Amino acid sequence: MNVEHRCRFFKGDIPCVPHKQHGVHCEDCTYKDIIKQDILIIKLGAIGDVIRTTPILHRLKADYPNAKLWWVTRTPEILPDIVDVKLPFSLESIMTIVETPFLRAYNFDKDREACALLNKVQAKKKFGFELVHGVCSPINTAARYKYLTGLFDDVNKANTKSYLVELFEMAGYEFSGEEYILPFKEWHDPKWKFASKKKVVGLNTGCGGRWTSRLWPDKYWVTLAKDLKKNGYEVVLLGGEQEHEKNSRLAKLSGAKYFGHYSLNGFINLMNHCDLVVTAVTMALHIAIGLKKRIVLFNNIFNKHEFELYGRGIILEPEYECSCYFSPTCPNNCMQYLVPSRVIETIKTLLPVK
Numbered sequence: 001m002n003v004e005h006r007c008r009f010f011k012g013d014i015p016c017v018p019h020k021q022h023g024v025h026c027e028d029c030t031y032k033d034i035i036k037q038d039i040l041i042i043k044l045g046a047i048g049d050v051i052r053t054t055p056i057l058h059r060l061k062a063d064y065p066n067a068k069l070w071w072v073t074r075t076p077e078i079l080p081d082i083v084d085v086k087l088p089f090s091l092e093s094i095m096t097i098v099e100t101p102f103l104r105a106y107n108f109d110k111d112r113e114a115c116a117l118l119n120k121v122q123a124k125k126k127f128g129f130e131l132v133h134g135v136c137s138p139i140n141t142a143a144r145y146k147y148l149t150g151l152f153d154d155v156n157k158a159n160t161k162s163y164l165v166e167l168f169e170m171a172g173y174e175f176s177g178e179e180y181i182l183p184f185k186e187w188h189d190p191k192w193k194f195a196s197k198k199k200v201v202g203l204n205t206g207c208g209g210r211w212t213s214r215l216w217p218d219k220y221w222v223t224l225a226k227d228l229k230k231n232g233y234e235v236v237l238l239g240g241e242q243e244h245e246k247n248s249r250l251a252k253l254s255g256a257k258y259f260g261h262y263s264l265n266g267f268i269n270l271m272n273h274c275d276l277v278v279t280a281v282t283m284a285l286h287i288a289i290g291l292k293k294r295i296v297l298f299n300n301i302f303n304k305h306e307f308e309l310y311g312r313g314i315i316l317e318p319e320y321e322c323s324c325y326f327s328p329t330c331p332n333n334c335m336q337y338l339v340p341s342r343v344i345e346t347i348k349t350l351l352p353v354k
Contacts, residue, residue: 008033036066037103048283055178080181110136142169162308182290184268198234202274204284206243213330214280223340225254232353276351
């Protein structure tokens with residue numbers, strides 16, 4: 001009996017899907033899909049960073065339709081089904097990866113462990129970052145640009161390329177507007193009730209515990225929510241467990257809806273009910289982009305050119321020259337200089353009530 005090791009459905013240790021569903025064996029299977037190449041992506045990062053790297057999959061799939069796409073990350077649950085092998089960053093995964101020959105291997109992370117993994121990978125061609133003398137180093141010429149923007153603030157400030165332009169260049173491509181690929185299973189909480197004819201604006205009030213320099217004052221969220229309601233919008237507060245107490249309090253003060261915090265899939269589904277999302281640079285930003293929502297993005301510590309909003313958003317920054325660039329805390333609390341009136345007018349522009 002022949003076994004087709006290079007079929008996309010072949011698992012090696014358990015029956016494949018075509019066999020379970022149709023009882024076929026390899027030699028007479030009409031469902032077989034023969035793999036000609038294996039391609040690896042290393043992007044360990046946070047969920048938002050993983051989501052915003054998914055556009056590269058469009059090009060890889062188009063150029064290598066018969067390839068098996070592998071991706072190793074700390075958050076494999078957010079990877080789309082276009083990825084054939086979704087691996088957590090673990091010893092078991094690393095042992096598998098280093099024993100698998102790849103046509104191409106891409107490391108888009110500067111973390112030492114990601115760079116070290118690329119060093120160990122067997123690949124005919126490598127892209128991105130490797131480990132040299134225990135520190136990150138660009139492995140190809142195109143990666144050097146992204147490398148330098150991460151090392152020097154003045155170089156970063158002078159940069160006019162988005163993350164996706166830099167990403168595609170590292171991979172040897174030109175970015176042409178390829179969209180995020182965001183998988184989620186449709187789900188609805190009975191508590192989610194919205195006025196049928198009103199536009200829904202989601203206010204993502206947090207920014208994580210590390211980069212508190214990005215926080216907008218609580219009183220501004222209250223003012224914005226009240227003004228939006230007066231102007232005929234439905235308003236819902238968004239956040240995770242870390243923002244639960246805050247959002248509960250803001251809901252009481254503003255009259256905005258708050259349904260609590262959810263799993264990742266629940267959070268994505270709730271955001272999918274929004275027509276527009278107001279957020280700082282967080283995971284929620286990249287989920288909103290992936291859902292093709294209109295976006296008002298608050299930014300103060302990053303280069304605004306980094307963000308690709310696909311023509312569906314506007315970036316607002318404080319009207320204040322601050323020194324908190326790439327800083328986790330701000331000595332001047334410069335986000336106070338981004339006033340609610342600017343935000344409400346921007347929302348009206350992006351999402352008219354009528």
